[in-house]
Amino acid sequence: MSKKVLRRVVAGAGSVALAGGMVATVGAGLAAAAPIASPQSWGSHGVAFTRTIDKTSPNVGDTVRVTTTTATSGVDTAYIYRIQDFHPACLTYVGNSARVDGTVENAANVEVNADTNGLGYALLKNDSPGWYIGLNKSRSFSFDYTVGPGCAGGTDLMTTLTAKYYSVAKAWSGTDALANKGPTLSVAKVASTTALAAVQNVQVRQASTLSATVTGGRSGDPVDFYDAGTKIGSGVLDGSGKASFQWTPTVKGAHSLQAKFPDTGYATGSQSAVQNVNATQANVNSTVAVGAVAGAQVGKASTLAATVTPAGAGGTVTFKDGAATIASAPVGADGKASYNWTPATAGDHAITAEFSGRDGVNASTGGPVTVAVADQPAESTPSTTTLNGLSGAQVGKATTVSAKVSPANAGGTVTFKDGDTVIGTGQVGADGTASTNWTPATSGQRTLTAEFSGNGTVTSSSDQVSVSVAPGTGGGTPGTPGTGGGTGSLSNLLGGFGSSK
Structure with a gap:
């Protein structure tokens, strides 16, 4: 019995020297992962290992448990000193999750390394006296990990272990670097969505910003922008999931814009709805x-x-x-x-x-x-202007607006206005009458003005009336000059007055 104890002590001392090279050896073996199903079993120096992952196709954010069971055959015995569980660096060890035979292990016996040669590991230690395995006595070692967003989706990611132990039956002590034993796990890709922000006021030869928002992408991922199926440029996602591109259309008219997020190692591809915009000719200054x-x-x-x-x-x-x-x-x-x-x-x-x-x-x-x-001449002759009565007209139908100037032989012109907007000018005839055709574009109450220009020694004058314009068959838009209107006429003259200037 003392001889066995001595062998265990020697094995412990020898295997410590080996531990420094294990990570690099295992890391190199994990570089090219191939699918390995769970569970996986194998034997080494009289000890049998069975390794299981409870979720081999997890999603980002899931917690997976990796369990390794050790046993011997028959009456053989062995002592396990260390179990070093290797996992992809995108998995994060869950604190206080290391268990031996289902019981949480003392944190002082657990060593965690987040990243070594692209791998992470969790190490359980019991250098003295070790975990005994033998007749009717097996051991299980388990570790929990959280799947992080850095895991490449749809890729077989290798897990494995190293074990430091002493096999009594084989009279062997040391550390087995059990590379590529598996099982592997394959993280599902994140489902992405892409939305293209509204593009407005597009003008030919003027830059417009195309902006896309992608959920599920990563900072630095590309986003492509298309016009009618033709790629016009690309942007990259920033930390907030947005990408943009300055687009300068060269052709006037309709454009069908779309943003597409290509499939990456971590997320599925997606594309926005097509957005139809009209590029107008850029305004010129006047x-x-x-x-x-x-x-x-x-x-x-x-x-x-x-x-x-x-x-x-x-x-x-x-x-x-x-x-x-x-x-x-x-x-x-x-x-x-x-x-x-x-x-x-x-x-x-x-x-x-x-x-x-x-x-x-x-x-x-x-x-x-x-x-x-200049001041008005003293010898000037005053005038009066009177807007004539209007009836029977509606929106959209030409109506004659006329005014009477006195004295009748004054000559000159009369300017007719709807509010402040000139609607026409008429020459004053020999009988003092001037007229113009007015087609009201809107229904509602309107204010018409007739302004006589004056002529020679005859001074100017004006008259103003308020009229109600009835809607035409097209409806009309009340209260807005120059818009709307169907066919109809001006009606319901409310009254007028003359004044001289």
Whole structure:
């Protein structure tokens, strides 16, 4: 008996010297994992080992238990001094989970290394007296691990062990580096999802940011962006799971955008829904030049003129006297807009012109231009202007708007407005009547104005009425000038009044 004890002591001393090289040896053997089912059994120097993993296809976040059972055959005996359980470094040992025969082992007898040559291990030690195995006496050693996100999905990951022991029957002591004994485990890939953020205000030759959010991906993973199935660029995921790409469309019109996350070693591929966007022509900047005004006089109409560059019909120019709005006039195909302005006070007036912009052209402001307005001449003749009655019209149908100027032979023009917006200009005839065609675009209460320009010694005057516009068959949009409307007419004139300036 004393001889056996001596052998055990010698074995313990010799195997300590071997332990330093075991990790590298086992690590090299684990480099190329092939599938090995659970459980696995083998024998070495009279000791039988059976190794089991309770979950060989875990998901990230699962806890797996690795159990190794040792036994001898017949009446042979042996002593186990150390069990070193190797696992992929992406598994993390669960504290206080090491068990011998189902009983939690003293933490002082457990050594944990998180990563050695790509492997981690948990080591159970009992150098003296060792764990006895023999007739009707086997031993089990188990360790729990948490599966981390660093585990490559769909890949066979090797586990194995080394054992330091003394076999009485074989008269052998030492450490077996049992490389590639298994079993292996294969972690399921994380299911990913990909979403493409809304892409808005897309313009030709202007950069737009395409942004995708991926769940299940890892920082640094690629995300590809497509337009109608053609790859247009890529980005990489940051720590928050987002990737972006600066896309500059070169073609006007419809584009079908999509983000795709390719399959990786850790996550399954996914793709976003297709997002259809329309790339418009990028707007160009505009300028407005305000024309000079000469001979302006109180009570006499002077033409305010503005020229928009680039030229083209569309939009309006709003003329202002300081902060006060004078009127808004449409821009013609030649880029020009004008309005007959009758100043009410003498002195210097700062006139500006504000262009509203149009499709493809940005808004702009011109001026101010200083206009010197003289006092009204003493020999001037006052005038009156009266808007004539209107009836039987609805939205969308042309209606004649007319005004009567007195004295009848005054000449000049009458400018008709809906609110501040010019709707037309009529020449004053020999009978003092001027008219224009108005097609109301919206239903509801409208304010019409007729402004006589004045002419020669005859001063200007104006009249204003409030009218109710009935909806047309298309409905109309109440209260918004220049929008909506079907066919119909202007009706229910509420009244008017004349005034002279």
